[in-house]
Amino acid sequence: MTDFVVRPITEDELRPTFDLLVEALHDRRPSDERWAQADGAWALPGKFGAFAENRPVGIASGFATSIAVPGGAVLPAQAVDGVGVRADWTRRGVVTALMTAQLTDLADRGTTLACLHASEAVIYGRFGYGIATSGRTVRVNRPVQLREGVEAGGAVRLLDTDEARAALPALYERIGLHRPGMIARPETWWPMALSYRLSREGGYRVAVHTGPDGRDDAFAMFKSVDQATAAEPEHGPLLEVRDLHGASPEAIAALWRFLFSIDLVATVTSRFRPVDEPLGVLLTDPRRVRTTDVEDDLWLRLVDVAGALAARTYGDATPVVFEVDDRLLPANRGRYRVGPDGAERTDAEADLRLDADTLAMLYLGEWRASTLAQAGRITAATPEALQRADTLFATAERPWCGTYF
Numbered sequence: 001m002t003d004f005v006v007r008p009i010t011e012d013e014l015r016p017t018f019d020l021l022v023e024a025l026h027d028r029r030p031s032d033e034r035w036a037q038a039d040g041a042w043a044l045p046g047k048f049g050a051f052a053e054n055r056p057v058g059i060a061s062g063f064a065t066s067i068a069v070p071g072g073a074v075l076p077a078q079a080v081d082g083v084g085v086r087a088d089w090t091r092r093g094v095v096t097a098l099m100t101a102q103l104t105d106l107a108d109r110g111t112t113l114a115c116l117h118a119s120e121a122v123i124y125g126r127f128g129y130g131i132a133t134s135g136r137t138v139r140v141n142r143p144v145q146l147r148e149g150v151e152a153g154g155a156v157r158l159l160d161t162d163e164a165r166a167a168l169p170a171l172y173e174r175i176g177l178h179r180p181g182m183i184a185r186p187e188t189w190w191p192m193a194l195s196y197r198l199s200r201e202g203g204y205r206v207a208v209h210t211g212p213d214g215r216d217d218a219f220a221m222f223k224s225v226d227q228a229t230a231a232e233p234e235h236g237p238l239l240e241v242r243d244l245h246g247a248s249p250e251a252i253a254a255l256w257r258f259l260f261s262i263d264l265v266a267t268v269t270s271r272f273r274p275v276d277e278p279l280g281v282l283l284t285d286p287r288r289v290r291t292t293d294v295e296d297d298l299w300l301r302l303v304d305v306a307g308a309l310a311a312r313t314y315g316d317a318t319p320v321v322f323e324v325d326d327r328l329l330p331a332n333r334g335r336y337r338v339g340p341d342g343a344e345r346t347d348a349e350a351d352l353r354l355d356a357d358t359l360a361m362l363y364l365g366e367w368r369a370s371t372l373a374q375a376g377r378i379t380a381a382t383p384e385a386l387q388r389a390d391t392l393f394a395t396a397e398r399p400w401c402g403t404y405f
């Protein structure tokens with residue numbers, strides 16, 4: 001028996017469902033002040049609630065965005081930014097009902113992709129989401145020196161909070177979605193991200209690089225964290241860098257040069273950097289850069305498999321026929337022929353069989369089909385079909401999202 005209902009939430013249910021989410025994530029209910037700071041960022045539409053006796057017991061929230069895919073197309077997408085079920089209602093099918101309602105609605109409205117960051121990796125595969133990008137945590141021990149020949153032009157300046165609020169949205173837009181996996185940041189994303197980070201408690205400062213042509217072309221947020229301990233009082237501050245974006249490798253290198261030059265800092269760290277960012281090789285001593293973690297970043301869901309497959313480009317190999325199973329969105333089930341000229345539905349015999357979550361792992365180029373087959377996630381008629389799929393889906397750059405939501 002279903003003892004709850006799932007439906008889009010209404011304006012007056014925004015605050016109670018936000019409270020529910022933060023409590024599910026073990027945070028405290030926001031004070032009125034923090035709620036006001038969020039500045040309308042927790043907004044309609046895109047939110048489904050589960051209600052029992054008219055009280056919210058679960059929430060699946062999202063906002064409309066777009067995602068760059070291999071070849072440069074930018075597709076309509078939903079960023080799922082908050083999923084939570086009240087602790088006394090878990091394991092009763094609430095999130096399953098919410099995910100089904102949300103994805104069915106997205107399919108009906110013609111949204112091609114959905115994406116999220118997962119607090120736990122065991123939840124979302126069953127709903128057709130797969131790990132589609134990875135992020136690297138780097139730890140750089142100062143002092144460091146950049147190699148001769150690394151671009152040193154332009155200038156860096158620090159922005160105050162109001163300047164940052166005014167400048168960053170347009171700068172991010174100008175930098176553009178230049179890697180597969182990058183997403184557009186709607187207006188509502190910025191207050192949610194900036195209000196706390198740039199507050200006194202958040203402690204982040206914003207640096208912007210202006211290129212030799214006089215145009216701003218890169219930005220980053222950073223804050224100092226004390227790492228001295230009683231045992232090791234001499235440890236200098238650690239500089240935590242987040243949200244570093246640039247229009248070109250030169251602009252990004254110039255901003256790193258600035259961040260590495262800040263006095264008194266012992267260590268610079270940053271989480272969720274692209275795994276193929278050439279940070280170590282910028283330095284005279286590449287061992288100064290340590291990768292301390294690589295973790296799943298963006299989880300992707302192909303809501304419209306035919307539309308998504310047709311929109312990206314492919315490498316040069318003989319076409320492969322995929323048979324896709326999709327339990328949650330059965331309209332996606334079927335066979336697709338994917339080749340250098342594109343992708344379309346077909347009745348031909350399948351070379352490879354896989355589920356929707358595994359297809360999502362292949363889609364942005366993060367995984368090789370042959371690797372996923374080794375894990376039993378793809379069944380191949382012949383080993384050479386896997387090699388063709390490897391070539392077709394390979395991308396020049398690793399996909400990367402670079403936006404937390």
Ligand SMILES: CC(C)(COP(=O)(O)OP(=O)(O)OC[C@H]1O[C@@H](n2cnc3c(N)ncnc32)[C@H](O)[C@@H]1OP(=O)(O)O)[C@@H](O)C(=O)NCCC(=O)NCCS
Nearest residue numbers: 024025083084085090091092093094095096118119120122
């Ligand atoms: C994680 C959470 C959203 C799951 O919601 P739920 O309503 O309990 O999930 P459902 O009852 O629909 O379960 C669906 C399936 O996922 C499994 N599942 C759900 N959460 C799981 C978890 N944390 N670990 C392992 N399995 C889990 C269930 O056992 C069930 O499996 P089945 O289909 O084989 O029976 C909920 O427990 C929650 O809000 N947790 C705290 C906040 C959180 O982690 N949010 C996720 C943010 S990304």
